Amino acid sequence: MSVDSTNPGSSGVPTSVMLQTLPQIDEEDPKNTKPPKDRLLEFLDILEGHVEQLRKNASQLEEDKDAVLVALDSVINADLLYNLEDNDRDDVNRYVERIINRSLTVEVKVLTQRDRMQEDALYQVNHLIDGLVVVMKTDAETAQAKCISYMNACSSSVVHGVTDKNFESALLGCSLDDQKKVKRRLQGLLNYFEKIKVVPYNN
Template sequence: MDVDPMPGTSTGISTALVLQTLPKIDENDIMSTKSPKERFLELLDLLENHVEKLRKGASQLEEDRDALLSTLDSVRNADLMYELEENDRDDIHRYADRIMSRCLTVEVKVLTQRDQMQEEALFQVNHLIDGLVIALKSDPETAKAKCISYMNACSSNMVQGIMDKRFESALLGCTVDDQKKVKRRLQGLLHYFDKLKVQSLQ
C-alpha cells in the first residue's frame, strides 16, 4: 500500500528547506551599497549554483534508475533462476516484472546542450559503439577487444590493450556530460561481454 508523505515528514521538511534556502532580492534593503545590477547578478549567480545542483541530482537519479533496471534484468536472467521449479520461477519473474514496471514509472531526463560540432561528434561516437553491438553477433572476441580500446580512450588509466585514436578524437569533441554517459555505456557493454564469456564456458 502506498502512503503519501504527510506534512512535517522528512520529504516535506526537505522541500521546505530547499524553498527557504533559495536566494531572494530584498527590494526594501536601502542600506545596501551594491547597485541594482550587482544585486541582480549576485542573485543570478546563486540561482545558477542551485540549478547546477538540481541537474547533478537529477543526473544521479537517472543513473540510479538505469542501475536498478540493469540489476533487475540480471536477476531475471540469472543462471540460478533455471534451478528453480517452473512455478517458483514464474513467481520470481512476476515479482521482478512488477518491480521493473514500478521503476519504469519514474522518468528523469536531463537535457544536454550541444552545438553543431558536438552533435556531430556524439553521432560519430554512437555510430562506432553501435558497430560493436552489430559485431557482437558475428565476432564477439574482436568486438570486446574493440570495446576495450574505446574504453581506454575514456580513461587516463588504460584497462588493457590499445587505445582507439579515432574514437578518442570523436569523444573529445563531445560535451563532458556526453563523455560520462558514453563511458557508462561502454562499461555496461564490457559487463555484457564478460557475462557472455561466462555463459559460453558453462
C-alpha cells in the same frame, strides 16, 4: 535591494532542502550599497548553482534507475531462477515484472545543450559504438578488444590494450555530459562481456 547569498548546497544535499534555502531579494535593505546590476547578477549566480545541483541530482536518478533495471535483468538470467519449480519461477518472474513496470513509471530526463559540432561528434561516437555492437553478435572477442580501446579513450590513463584514436578524436568533440554518458555506456558493454565470459583481450 539585497540578495541573501545562501550557499546553493553541496553535493548530496536533497533537492527539498535546497529549495528551502533559495535566496530572496530584499529591495528595501538600506545596508546593501552594491549597484542594482551587481545585486541581480549575484542573485542569478546563486540560482545558477541551484540549477546545476538539480541537473546533477537528476542525472544521479537516471543512473540509479538504470542500475535497478540491470539488477532486475540479472535476476531474470540467473541460474538460480531456472533451478526453481515452475510455479515458484512464475511467482518470481511476476514479481520482477511488477518491479520493472513500476520502475518505468519514473521518468527522469536531463537535456544536454549541444552546438552543431558537438551534435556531429556525438553522432560519430554513437555510430562507432553501434558498429561494435553489431560485431559483438558474431565475434565477441574482437568486439571486446574494440570496446576496451574505446574505453581507454575515455580515461586519463590506459590500463591495458590500445586507445582508438579515431574514437578519441570524436569523443573529445562531444560535450562533457555526453562524454560521461558514453563512458557509462561502454562500461555497461564491458560488464556484459564479463557476464558472458569472453576471453580477456591481451595486446
